[in-house]
Amino acid sequence: MPNRNDLLDMDDDALLCHCRQETYRASGPGGQHRNKTDSAVRLSILGGLVVAQCADHRSQHRNRKDALARLRSSLAIDLRMPIDAQSETQHWHGSWALGKKDRRYAAFLGHVLDVLSYHDWAVGLAAEALGLSTGKLIRTLARDPHAWAAVNQERAKLDLINLRRP
Numbered sequence: 400m401p402n403r404n405d406l407l408d409m410d411d412d413a414l415l416c417h418c419r420q421e422t423y424r425a426s427g428p429g430g431q432h433r434n435k436t437d438s439a440v441r442l443s444i445l446g447g448l449v450v451a452q453c454a455d456h457r458s459q460h461r462n463r464k465d466a467l468a469r470l471r472s473s474l475a476i477d478l479r480m481p482i483d484a485q486s487e488t489q490h491w492h493g494s495w496a497l498g499k500k501d502r503r504y505a506a507f508l509g510h511v512l513d514v515l516s517y518h519d520w521a522v523g524l525a526a527e528a529l530g531l532s533t534g535k536l537i538r539t540l541a542r543d544p545h546a547w548a549a550v551n552q553e554r555a556k557l558d559l560i561n562l563r564r565p
Contacts, residue, residue, distance in 0.1 A: 475512065482517040550562060
């Protein structure tokens with residue numbers, strides 16, 4: 400089975416080949432069409448370790464696309480990859496101006512969280528290792544509510560105070 404970074408580098412079709420895909424009827428608003436078709440999509444990977452689902456749209460195709468984006472985000476947030484002690488391996492060799500819709504965003508976010516994890520969620524040390532200011536790292540994390548919550552959850556496990564939004 401490929402590792403997290405390999406999965407994040409795959410295009411959507413290749414990633415879907417590694418997923419278990421289920422369709423089901425979602426409850427809630429959406430009218431008669433939603434109640435008559437299996438348009439909701441649930442994707443699981445790595446033996447069910449990471450699961451993402453979407454039932455926001457009436458179209459199964461759109462739900463699958465959004466579930467894939469959520470799966471990529473969950474892979475980046477939930478799974479850590481080891482970081483070498485050498486500072487050069489901790490630098491991100493790409494743009495810091497990636498939006499959530501950019502396919503490279505999940506790999507970027509995973510790398511940032513890996514460096515934070517390596518430095519025991521100390522933002523100052525991680526920012527230094529990444530070659531940027533603490534404020535820029537905090538602003539980068541604050542743009543993604545799921546990543547922000549995950550960082551604060553990990554910091555709480557170590558009895559560190561929660562990060563405050565900029």
